[in-house]
Amino acid sequence: MDFSIGIKGQDYVILAEDMNAAHSIILNQQDHTKMLDLNDHLLLARTGELGDGVQCAEYLQKNIQLYQLRNGYEMRSNAAANYIRKYLADSIRSQEPMNVNILLAAYDTISKEPQLYYIDYMGSMATVPFAAHGHGALFSLGIIDRYYSRSMSRDEALSVLKKCIVELKKRFIVNYTSFNVQVVDSQGIHQLDRIVA
Amino acid sequence: MTGRYDRAITVFSPDGHLFQVEYAQEAVKQGTCAVAVRGADTIVLAVEKKAVAKLQEERTVRKIVQLDKHVVMAFAGLHADARVLISRARVECQSHQLTVEDPVTVEYITRYLSQIKQQYTQSNGRRPFGVSCLLAGFDNDSDIPRIYQTDPAGNYFEWKANAIGRSAKTVHEFLEKNYSDDIVAERKGVIKLAIKALFEVVQSGAKNMDVAVIRKGTNLEMLSQDEISSYIKIIEKEREEEAQRKKGGGR
Numbered sequence: 001m002d003f004s005i006g007i008k009g010q011d012y013v014i015l016a017e018d019m020n021a022a023h024s025i026i027l028n029q030q031d032h033t034k035m036l037d038l039n040d041h042l043l044l045a046r047t048g049e050l051g052d053g054v055q056c057a058e059y060l061q062k063n064i065q066l067y068q069l070r071n072g073y074e075m076r077s078n079a080a081a082n083y084i085r086k087y088l089a090d091s092i093r094s095q096e097p098m099n100v101n102i103l104l105a106a107y108d109t110i111s112k113e114p115q116l117y118y119i120d121y122m123g124s125m126a127t128v129p130f131a132a133h134g135h136g137a138l139f140s141l142g143i144i145d146r147y148y149s150r151s152m153s154r155d156e157a158l159s160v161l162k163k164c165i166v167e168l169k170k171r172f173i174v175n176y177t178s179f180n181v182q183v184v185d186s187q188g189i190h191q192l193d194r195i196v197a
Numbered sequence: 198m199t200g201r202y203d204r205a206i207t208v209f210s211p212d213g214h215l216f217q218v219e220y221a222q223e224a225v226k227q228g229t230c231a232v233a234v235r236g237a238d239t240i241v242l243a244v245e246k247k248a249v250a251k252l253q254e255e256r257t258v259r260k261i262v263q264l265d266k267h268v269v270m271a272f273a274g275l276h277a278d279a280r281v282l283i284s285r286a287r288v289e290c291q292s293h294q295l296t297v298e299d300p301v302t303v304e305y306i307t308r309y310l311s312q313i314k315q316q317y318t319q320s321n322g323r324r325p326f327g328v329s330c331l332l333a334g335f336d337n338d339s340d341i342p343r344i345y346q347t348d349p350a351g352n353y354f355e356w357k358a359n360a361i362g363r364s365a366k367t368v369h370e371f372l373e374k375n376y377s378d379d380i381v382a383e384r385k386g387v388i389k390l391a392i393k394a395l396f397e398v399v400q401s402g403a404k405n406m407d408v409a410v411i412r413k414g415t416n417l418e419m420l421s422q423d424e425i426s427s428y429i430k431i432i433e434k435e436r437e438e439e440a441q442r443k444k445g446g447g448r
Binding site: 058063070 | 263265288290294295
């Protein structure tokens with residue numbers, strides 16, 4: 001029942017995610033953040049099983065930090081994405097697979113390119129200009145297809161994001177009260193205003 | 198089969214000494230010197246850099262390493278042994294944060310390293326680490342700078358200022374004579390004292406010194422060669438003036 005969405009521009013990647021923390025029919029929290037900074041230029045948005053998500057994201061974060069301390073420089077976006085992918089691929093082949101889907105927003109400080117990675121719980125990965133996880137994806141991808149361009153500004157990307165949210169509000173059975181929005185660019189990871197549906 | 202029954206290498210001597218540990222401490226005394234000085238809000242680590250062979254690249258493989266964002270370590274002794282300890286410490290820093298959500302305190306990670314070192318003085322077939330460490334940093338919830346020292350035996354102590362490695366005794370005596378809360382109240386004072394202390398041993402100057410400055414909330418700062426040289430110039434000038442004064446007064 002989670003929904004996460006990412007849009008990549010010329011020099012930024014915007015990630016947005018719903019803030020519900022629910023178990024079955026009970027909504028425990030409406031302001032729960034499911035995004036985590038893995039390092040200064042890597043942002044992970046997770047959907048799926050809540051407990052698995054926390055475990056997975058924190059473990060990945062600490063290992064990416066360890067890499068940085070060991071080697072003296074940040075893990076590059078491509079390396080981190082593949083590391084995360086392998087972690088999930090190993091997990092699905094284990095006795096207790098992690099049920100976590102991930103959108104990874106990155107800014108590669110060496111090639112000076114933003115990147116968006118779509119990684120799912122089975123360990124499949126795609127580098128994409130925009131993506132979404134969850135049932136909400138069914139409603140959003142068509143909308144973004146219609147309005148997306150690589151050269152769009154951050155405000156334009158946010159307005160497309162809002163269009164998706166309006167559509168979800170109208171046609172999706174789950175009520176998302178608010179969305180956490182963050183952006184990754186050359187300066188790092190920034191928090192944007194929450195979008196209240 | 199025989200592996201299990203390897204005799205312990207570190208056994209007591211008749212007069213109660215652990216010679217292997219003492220020999221490890223000797224190994225440390227042969228390592229290049231490292232000094233740590235704690236001020237009111239600054240910690241300075243100054244280490245002796247060995248002169249590089251002509252054909253060797255002047256690598257930035259330092260004796261000052263970061264264990265975590267807020268904990269820095271300098272060591273004296275066997276570099277390869279230190280690498281092992283550093284690796285274990287770095288993993289533990291992350292592991293600790295993963296489990297309890299808090300960054301390690303400097304004391305915690307010191308204790309962790311000391312425990313490892315002690316285990317190696319009491320295990321089958323293992324020899325002690327030939328490394329002494331100076332750990333420096335600020336705990337997450339406090340502004341108090343901290344310096345800890347570990348030795349091959351697995352002892353650890355907190356210090357206001359200390360030195361390890363070759364001629365550590367000389368440097369330590371110098372620090373005892375010259376350390377005062379007034380001198381180390383400011384960042385510059387701490388840096389100057391640390392460089393001055395190391396200068397007792399490293400006569401050749403800035404090109405054989407690495408100096409790191411640690412403050413709360415900021416990244417580790419390594420001083421450039423020029424900065425170190427400028428401090429040394431001031432120190433040398435003061436020395437000359439002191440010598441002149443003595444000559445003039447001792448008539």
